[in-house]
Ligand code: HEM
Ligand SMILES: [Cu+2]
């Protein structure tokens with residue numbers, strides 16, 4: 035780097051000396067260092083991801099070849115896959131746990147937990163999170179909830195199987211399905227702990243971003259990653275407690291005879307005493323979290339992408355203020371659109387109208403984001419690293435998945451596609467695959483920061499290209515079978531000869547799913563091998579402006595050996611020209627890190 | 642045996658880990674530049690792949706529409722269904738238009754501006770006019786869609802009941818449907834799960850005079866051209882009454898009565914004559930025949946030939962046999978319907994045969 039600025043003012047954090055000795059336990063297990071905690075989140079998340087994706091392959095096999103026997107069922111499912119035939123209850127259990135794991139454990143904790151932890155302190159110029167201890171507690175609660183969720187797979191009557199939305203009465207009554215016994219109890223306990231973990235994490239992120247920004251790091255100079263993590267944490271704090279209360283009420287209905295969600299039920303030959311409760315109330319409570327959850331999953335991915343696209347385009351992100359505004363608009367609107375999951379739930383049709391209105395409003399900031407990404411690429415000097423490819427992939431799936439939201443958000447149209455595979459296609463593209471690409475992009479981009487080594491780029495390219503083709507191969511055909519009227523959560527479609535002509539499409543989908551899942555092994559291999567044998571990383575491999583690349587490659591407590599860098603500019607001064615316009619601001623270098631003061635012949639951008 | 646297998650797997654795993662370093666070094670193809678940062682060659686190569694991906698995307702799109710349109714639902718068999726289909730068509734065309742253009746721009750730019758040594762990116766941070774344009778265009782388009790959608794929705798959901806409306810109760814339970822017609826008085830008798838017993842499978846209150854002429858059936862027959870108002874109940878968990886051919890769906894909720902109304906416009910017999918439907922059924926029977934060849938070879942029972950019928954499906958996860966919770970719907974002329982109805986036993990007759 036040609037210019038390094040080190041004229042720092044004193045900072046009360048600078049005397050933050052860490053001279054105690056780390057033991058193995060305090061360094062790797064009960065660590066309070068945000069960089070270690072972020073790795074713990076990542077590895078736990080990836081591990082859960084392996085389970086979740088493996089499950090999807092099992093139930094995709096069942097959907098493609100319902101009349102064939104597969105010994106893999108017997109291997110993985112034991113008594114529920116006896117003689118290679120999958121039990122219908124266990125099919126539902128697999129779908130349920132797959133959904134739960136992917137949404138909460140992989141894409142909430144694994145994505146947001148990993149990168150919020152890694153990047154918030156490093157990018158705002160802080161020594162660590164506001165409370166390292168709470169941060170550690172947050173991780174270990176997440177770990178505990180993961181263990182309980184995995185354990186629930188082994189209970190006698192089977193794990194929770196009422197769908198990841200666990201609508202009562204199905205989830206409340208063991209008479210209704212075996213999974214609603216001990217399996218559902220463990221699911222609820224696990225999620226309650228998960229919520230506690232998420233709240234601790236979120237509060238910590240919020241406080242850290244508000245209080246610990248380094249000198250000069252005004253809110254309008256924050257990288258978009260931090261904006262995204264910050265707003266995500268706020269949405270989490272607003273909405274997760276509501277899910278918690280819903281779970282609590284469900285626990286009461288299940289175990290203590292209350293009737294929050296139950297009324298007028300005749301099951302297994304007897305009338306239950308419950309009277310006056312409403313399952314629709316549960317739906318409201320669930321989706322009050324459930325919809326914001328989509329953005330809890332997605333916003334961090336969008337933040338990561340913004341950063342990666344700008345860096346690798348060697349251009350500022352287009353419309354920084356519009357990007358921030360749209361994050362805020364999405365966050366606000368996301369809390370008032372939950373009813374679009376309930377158009378045909380039996381709620382008042384007038385409410386349906388209101389929710390259609392708010393839902394289609396949210397398309398506006400989303401569209402702005404998509405256009406801004408595309409414009410950022412325009413006339414750039416694109417460095418097509420694997421992280422950049424995944425970011426472009428994200429924009430692609432975000433658009434194609436988001437567009438079908440216009441259909442689902444329109445109450446009149448939702449009547450006929452609600453709960454069909456059209457929905458499955460929509461949400462997988464817009465939130466599942468997009469956020470997953472965000473996760474991959476983040477890992478490829480910040481791997482050098484996390485592990486001090488580079489991931490292999492050629493394996494990254496293979497991973498990317500097979501995955502993008504595979505993901506569209508899986509989810510694009512699902513729109514058609516959905517519009518053909520095929521409901522989701524069906525164990526097999528053979529009970530309806532009317533759907534016989536969809537069988538071939540289901541085979542196509544499954545084949546793509548298997549290929550896509552297989553190529554994730556390439557990633558896994560690259561990830562693990564690079565930790566140990568990857569090429570040693572330079573300090574700033576991607577020539578990026580953000581502060582995390584000013585810290586030494588080797589991890590130290592407190593992040594910077596000397597004083598904390600001070601910030602003089604926003605993080606997007608890529609390819610900025612000097613006043614004369616004959617060279618970059620710093621001659622011969624197309625980027626200006628945030629800790630470099632304004633140069634003589636430079637005007638500050640109006641931010 | 643399993644012990645041996647486990648040991649074998651462990652050994653293989655150990656060998657794999659041991660070999661990892663070697664494989665890993667081999668995968669670093671580009672020996673001269675092993676920085677693992679994209680160079681001009683990578684940029685060019687991946688930029689080109691962007692274009693190939695775009696081609697794949699469009700071809701897949703066209704292939705999908707060409708090959709799979711035949712599996713989609715046939716024309717709507719209800720009055721409001723036609724409005725929904727029109728709105729769907731408009732939204733679909735719009736979506737496809739935006740999709741094709743944005744995907745083109747995204748991938749084309751990724752190709753066009755792939756990094757080269759010496760290429761300078763343009764410092765382009767803001768442009769209020771551009772941003773205004775692409776905020777206002779979605780606003781206008783979406784406003785149009787919202788207004789159109791809301792009118793359609795309100796029309797469908799605000800059911801005005803008159804004496805000409807046929808009131809039918811749909812009763813859901815794990816894992817069957819039953820229908821209850823309101824009989825001569827066109828009024829359903831009171832009901833509650835607490836009355837479920839023996840023959841009284843849907844819990845009708847026998848003390849309610851309106852209930853005597855109610856008729857409970859296991860198939861749903863509807864006269865064509867007459868508005869039906871469905872009153873829906875569930876006795877155990879959530880279900881959803883999904884009638885895709887009529888573009889109709891409503892959840893059934895224990896403890897609550899939900900409703901949905903539509904007017905069927907095409908009889909079952911007419912729908913069977915629909916050329917699209919004929920082709921679809923032929924195709925399905927072809928597939929079933931192919932399967933039968935296999936099944937006969939294995940000495941198993943063969944599949945029956947398929948004939949089209951309207952369907953009521955359960956579309957809310959409700960337990961193990963959720964996938965098979967269905968009821969046949971028959972739309973027929975008023976005369977046929979009346980004749981069928983005359984054959985049914987009323988609730989009063991069921992109780993006192
Ligand atoms: C290899 C990749 C994946 C495949 C093949 C796959 C496939 C499927 C399928 C076929 C279903 C069942 C649909 C139904 O019957 O309702 C499903 C459900 C679901 N998947 Fe995935 N999926 C994949 C990745 C993901 C990811 C990345 C997410 C993250 C958001 C995700 C979230 C969900 C959710 C929330 C459900 C709904 C579960 C429920 O119905 O309760 N999936 N997936
Ligand atoms: Cu939503």
Ligand SMILES: [Cu+2]
Pocket residue numbers: 814815816879880881955956957958959963966
């Ligand atoms: Cu059902």
